[in-house]
Each structure stands twice: as structure tokens, then as C-alpha cells.
Amino acid sequence: MGLGPSLSIRQSQSLVLTPQLRQAIQLLQLSNLELDAFLAEELSKNPLLEARSDEGGDDGAAGEFVDDEADGEEAPEEPGADNLIMGQADDDRPLDVDRESEALETDGFADVVTSGGGEEGFDFERVQYAAASLAEHLTDQLHGASGDAGNLARIIAESLDETGYLTVPLDQIAEQTGTPLSLVESGLELVQGLDPPGVGARSLAECLALQAKAADRYDPAMARLIDNLDLLSKGRIADLKRICGVDDEDLADMIRELRAYDPKPGCRFTQTAAQDVAPDVFVRRTRAGFAVELNQATLPRLLVNRRYYQELKAGPQDKASRAWLSECLQNANWLVKAFDQRARTIVKTVSEIVKRQQAFFERGVSAMKPMTLREVAEAIGMHESTVSRVTSNKYLLCDRGLYELKYFFGSGVASSDGEGGAAEAVKAAIKELVAAETEILSDDAIAALLKQRGFEAARRTVVKYRESMGIGSSIQRRRLRKIAG
Numbered sequence: 001m002g003l004g005p006s007l008s009i010r011q012s013q014s015l016v017l018t019p020q021l022r023q024a025i026q027l028l029q030l031s032n033l034e035l036d037a038f039l040a041e042e043l044s045k046n047p048l049l050e051a052r053s054d055e056g057g058d059d060g061a062a063g064e065f066v067d068d069e070a071d072g073e074e075a076p077e078e079p080g081a082d083n084l085i086m087g088q089a090d091d092d093r094p095l096d097v098d099r100e101s102e103a104l105e106t107d108g109f110a111d112v113v114t115s116g117g118g119e120e121g122f123d124f125e126r127v128q129y130a131a132a133s134l135a136e137h138l139t140d141q142l143h144g145a146s147g148d149a150g151n152l153a154r155i156i157a158e159s160l161d162e163t164g165y166l167t168v169p170l171d172q173i174a175e176q177t178g179t180p181l182s183l184v185e186s187g188l189e190l191v192q193g194l195d196p197p198g199v200g201a202r203s204l205a206e207c208l209a210l211q212a213k214a215a216d217r218y219d220p221a222m223a224r225l226i227d228n229l230d231l232l233s234k235g236r237i238a239d240l241k242r243i244c245g246v247d248d249e250d251l252a253d254m255i256r257e258l259r260a261y262d263p264k265p266g267c268r269f270t271q272t273a274a275q276d277v278a279p280d281v282f283v284r285r286t287r288a289g290f291a292v293e294l295n296q297a298t299l300p301r302l303l304v305n306r307r308y309y310q311e312l313k314a315g316p317q318d319k320a321s322r323a324w325l326s327e328c329l330q331n332a333n334w335l336v337k338a339f340d341q342r343a344r345t346i347v348k349t350v351s352e353i354v355k356r357q358q359a360f361f362e363r364g365v366s367a368m369k370p371m372t373l374r375e376v377a378e379a380i381g382m383h384e385s386t387v388s389r390v391t392s393n394k395y396l397l398c399d400r401g402l403y404e405l406k407y408f409f410g411s412g413v414a415s416s417d418g419e420g421g422a423a424e425a426v427k428a429a430i431k432e433l434v435a436a437e438t439e440i441l442s443d444d445a446i447a448a449l450l451k452q453r454g455f456e457a458a459r460r461t462v463v464k465y466r467e468s469m470g471i472g473s474s475i476q477r478r479r480l481r482k483i484a485g
Contacts, residue, residue, distance in 0.1 A: 020334060020338075023338070024338050024341070024342075025389065027338055027339070027342050028342055028345065028386065028389040028390055029389040029390075029392045029393065030393070031278075031280055031393045031394055031395075032278065032280045032294075032295060032298040032299050032394075033278055033298055034393070035299070035339075036298060039051070039302070042335060046328050046331055046332050046335075047305075047308065047312075047328065048304055048305050048308060048309050048328045048329055048332040049302060049303075049304065049305070049332045049335065049336075050302070050303050050304075050305050051301060051302065051303075133269055134157075134160060134162070134164060134199070134266045134269035135157050135158045135160065137195075137269055138157035138160075138191060138194050138199065139154050139157055139158075141194045141195065142154055142157065142190070142194070145190055148179060148183050148187075149183060149186040149187050149190060150187070150190065151187075152173070152177065152179065152183055152184055152186070152187030152188075153187040153188075153190040153191050155173065155177065155187070156173065156184075156187050156188055156191050156200065157191055157194075157200075159173070160191075160199065160200065160266060161266070162266055162267065163264040163265075163266045163267055164196070164198065164199040164200070164201070164207075164264060164265040164266025164267070165200075165201055165202065165203075165207070165264075165266070166188070166191075166200055166201070166202050167202075170184045170185060170188065188200055192210055196262070196265040196266075196268070197210055197211045197213075197214035197215075197265065198210045198211040198214075198261065198262060198265040199265050199266060204229065204263055205226050205227065205229055207261075207263060207265065208226050208229075208258060208261050208263070209223070209226050211261040211262070211265075212226065212257070212258075212261070215257075217257055221244040221245060221246050221250070221254065222254055222257070224243050224244045224245075225240060225243075225244050225251075225254050225255075225258070226258070228240060228243055231243075232255070232258075232483065234479070235479035235480075235482050235483055237251065237482060237483065255483060277395055277402065278295065278297075278298050278395070279295050279395045279396060279397035279402060280294070280295055280298070280299075280346070280394040280395055280396070281293070281294060281295065281346065281347075281350050281394065281395075281396045281397070281405075282294075282295060282396075282397050282398075283350070283354055283361065283396055283397070283398040284398065284399070285361075285399065289358075290354050290358065290361055292347050292350045292351045292354060293347075294343055294346065294347060295397075299343070302332075302335060302336045302339050303336065304329070304332045304333060304336055309325070309329060312325055313325065345382075345386070345390055346390055346394070348380050349376065349380060349382075349387055349390045349391065350396065350405070352376050352379050352380050353371075353376060353391075353396075353405065353408050356369065356371055356375070356376070356379075357369060357371065357408050360400075360408070361398055361399070361400065364400060364428075365424050365425060365428045366425050366428050366429060366432075367425065368408070368412075368421070368422035368424050368425040369412070369421070369422055369425075370410060370411055370412030370421070370422045370423070371408060371409055371410070371422070372409060372411075373387045373388050373391075373409060390405075391405035391406050391409070392405075392406070407424070410422055410423045410424065411423055412425070412426065413426055413455055413456055413457045413461060421454070421455045423465065425455075426450065426455055426457055426461070426465055427465045427468070427469055429450055429453055429455060430446060430450070430462060430465055430466055430469070430471070431469060431471070433446055433449055433450075434446075434466075434471055434477070440474045440477050440478045440481065441474065442474045443459045443462045443463055443466070443473075443474070444459055446462050446466075447459050447461075447462045450462070
């Protein structure tokens with residue numbers, strides 16, 4: 001065999017991620033609200049796309065696919081995007097057909113939820129002013145404060161963290177403002193006298209003391225109790241009674257008073273971005289079982305405007321215009337089909353989840369079974385990554401509440417029936433046992449009681465689940481009970 005350059009032909013197969021396939025994958029992992037924003041952008045770019053009307057008083061032809069066979073310029077539509085996700089394409093029926101009537105016998109949840117009542121005028125008397133932040137709430141109360149102390153109080157109010165504590169040393173504020181430390185302390189005193197009580201504190205003890213003073217409960221006994229919070233956390237009741245000079249009843253009253261105080265008074269003004277979670281899927285009980293329905297109130301509906309396409313096609317066009325119109329048509333047809341494919345993929349996946357977790361929908365979290373993405377993917381004939389994308393950022397609404405689809409997946413423990421128990425079911429059982437305990441249960445005792453309920457959970461599993469729920473150990477629970485008692 002000679003050495004040198006040569007030409008050869010090889011045949012191989014490979015999966016190429018076309019732009020349409022990438023977009024189809026992206027559509028799968030978007031929630032309905034995110035999909036609505038994506039649709040708004042597509043509608044602004046493609047004149048042949050229209051949002052489907054709920055009334056649908058049309059002649060039924062507007063949403064049909066449009067073929068451009070007369071010009072012969074368009075290549076056949078690529079089957080890649082939705083076919084690669086779902087396997088085989090479904091029938092070629094027009095995608096503007098209302099499939100809800102084929103799936104459900106009665107009106108959907110969305111129709112009930114979105115039904116409007118009578119028009120009612122806006123009640124301006126219900127409008128109340130609310131400060132945008134803790135600093136604004138405090139500075140609003142300092143309008144009457146003037147002079148250097150008032151100015152320093154405003155600086156201190158803006159220096160507080162989100163919990164209402166002052167973490168900046170007073171000497172640092174004095175150095176930055178060039179004022180004596182005594183003036184800074186006067187400014188801090190002004191801030192600590194504002195609402196809410198406890199704001200401007202530099203430690204938990206000072207925060208509780210400020211609230212006790214505002215409630216006129218800061219007597220010598222309460223002061224000594226606040227100074228010895230470490231003993232209170234350790235449950236050393238006898239030492240606290242001796243230090244405070246009170247009996248059991250008085251000490252219990254003082255502890256109840258401290259518990260009523262807010263250790264982080266500034267958190268009520270913390271601004272958090274309000275995120276409305278709208279369900280993507282409804283699951284409801286019917287005579288035949290459980291029905292799965294997409295939330296049509298937030299689900300975008302698309303159609304291809306055939307009349308407008310015919311008008312543009314009949315008008316005078318150059319080569320570039322015909323190519324642009326052909327591209328718009330192809331993109332619109334594909335996007336409508338991809339949206340429909342996405343909807344059927346979600347319904348198919350959620351239906352399998354409901355089938356496998358039917359005990360949860362009937363009896364609650366205690367009946368959940370362990371389930372993995374791979375099991376669902378194999379059952380519906382899809383890839384595991386596709387199921388992962390379908391269940392991302394999507395929520396399910398049922399009689400038991402609103403749940404993220406990822407909630408139904410997870411590991412579990414062995415059970416006496418052989419099917420196993422989901423981690424959430426074990427956690428619910430542990431929480432129930434701890435809430436109902438008359439005598440503090442050890443982790444071994446909880447594991448034994450779980451075994452009686454059919455869960456084969458080891459002690460270390462009990463510890464892991466208990467800590468994940470924020471439940472203290474038996475020593476900590478016994479100490480808290482002693483303090484409360």
C-alpha cells in the first residue's frame with residue numbers, strides 16, 4: 001500500500017441540531033407564561049402568524065397549513081424538529097382543530113377560572129401607602145428630626161441591612177462623616193426609637209431589649225434574661241431562675257414574651273420580586289379516573305393566516321420578496337406544528353406521572369411512590385432528557401394544591417409492599433410522628449415506628465430526612481419542650 005494523498009467516499013449517519021430542532025427543544029422547557037412572551041416576539045416578526053381567538057367565530061380555514069406547490073419554490077418541510085423529539089409525526093390534520101372537546105366531557109378549569117364577573121368600579125379607598133423599603137419607612141418617620149443628629153439618623157437608617165440590624169461600626173460612621181462619636185450615638189438612638197421596635201440593633205440581645213422597652217416589659221429580671229440568652233438556648237432553666245430571681249411561673253411568662261418578639265424586624269420590608277406561579281396543567285378527578293388538561297388561559301394559540309398569505313402572494317413580487325414570503329410561511333407552519341407537538345408531549349408526560357402517582361392524588365403525600373425520569377421516559381417512548389425538559393419550570397394544579405412537576409420525582413426507601421415509598425412520603429410520616437409525640441422519640445424509635453408503617457428506613461435515613469425538614473434532634477426537642485413547659 002503506497003503512502004500518499006487519496007480520495008475516498010464514506011457513508012455515515014449523524015444527528016445534526018438544526019436551528020428548528022434547537023428551537024423545539026427550547027420550547028419544551030419553557031413554561032406557559034414564558035411561552036407567551038416567546039410568542040409575542042414571533043408574532044411581531046412573522047406577519048403570517050396570528051394568535052388564535054377563543055371565540056373562534058371564523059370559517060375554520062384560517063388556521064390550515066398553506067402549501068406553495070404552485071410556485072414550486074419551497075422545499076418540502078423538514079420533519080426534523082418535532083419528529084426527532086416525538087419519533088413519528090402524527091396525522092396532518094389542521095392544527096386549529098379544537099381538541100379539548102375530544103379529551104374532556106365538560107368545560108375545562110381555565111374556562112371556570114377565567115370567567116369574568118360583573119364590572120365593578122375601582123375602590124380608591126382601599127389604596128394604602130406602603131414604603132418601598134425599610135430605609136424609606138424609617139426616613140419617613142425622621143421628617144421632624146433636624147440638625148446633625150437627624151442627618152446622622154438618616155445615614156444610619158440607610159446603612160441597616162435587610163433584617164434591620166446595624167452591622168457598620170459606629171466609629172466607622174463617625175470617621176466617614178467627620179462627626180464626633182457622641183453625635184453618631186445620638187443618631188442611632190433616634191433610629192432605635194422608630195417603628196418597628198428593635199430596628200437599628202447591633203445584636204440579637206439588643207434587638208430583644210429594644211422591643212421589651214417598647215412594650216414596657218424591660219425590668220431588671222427581663223434584662224438579666226436577655227443578657228443570658230446562651231443559657232436559655234441550652235435549656236438551663238434552674239440557672240436562669242437563680243440569675244433572674246424569679247419562680248417557674250414568672251420565668252415562663254418572660255420566655256413567652258421573648259418568643260413574641262421579632263428577631264428580624266426589618267424582614268417585613270424586604271423587597272422580593274413577586275413571581276406569580278400559574279399552573280401549566282390541571283389534573284382533576286372524573287368518573288373515568290383522572291383527566292389531564294393544559295391551562296388554556298395561559299397557553300398561546302397559533303394559526304397561519306392563509307388569506308393574508310394569498311393576498312401577498314398574488315401581489316407584485318420580486319425574487320427577494322418571494323423568498324421572504326416563503327420563509328415566513330415555512331416558519332409559521334413549523335411553529336404552529338411545534339406548539340401543538342409541545343402540548344401533546346406535555347399531556348402525554350403528565351398523564352404517565354398521574355398514572356404512576358395515582359395514590360398521591362387519591363390519598364396524599366403519604367402514598368407517594370419513588371419515581372425516576374428514566375422510568376417515565378421508557379413508558380412513553382421518549383428520551384430521558386426530553387422528559388426532564390418537559391417537567392422543568394412547569395406546575396400542576398390538582399385538588400391537593402399546586403405542585404412543580406419535579407416534585408413527583410425522587411428516590412425513596414424500601415417498603416413492605418415491595419413498591420417502595422417516596423422520600424416525600426417518608427418525610428411526611430416522620431413529621432407526623434414528631435408532631436404527635438407525647439414523649440420525645442429518638443431516631444431509632446422513629447425508624448422502628450416507620451417500619452411498622454411499612455417503610456424500611458434506617459436510622460441514618462431518618463436523620464437525613466429529619467435534618468432536611470429542619471426538625472431538631474431528640475436532645476434539642478427535649479430542651480425546647482422543657483423551655484416551653
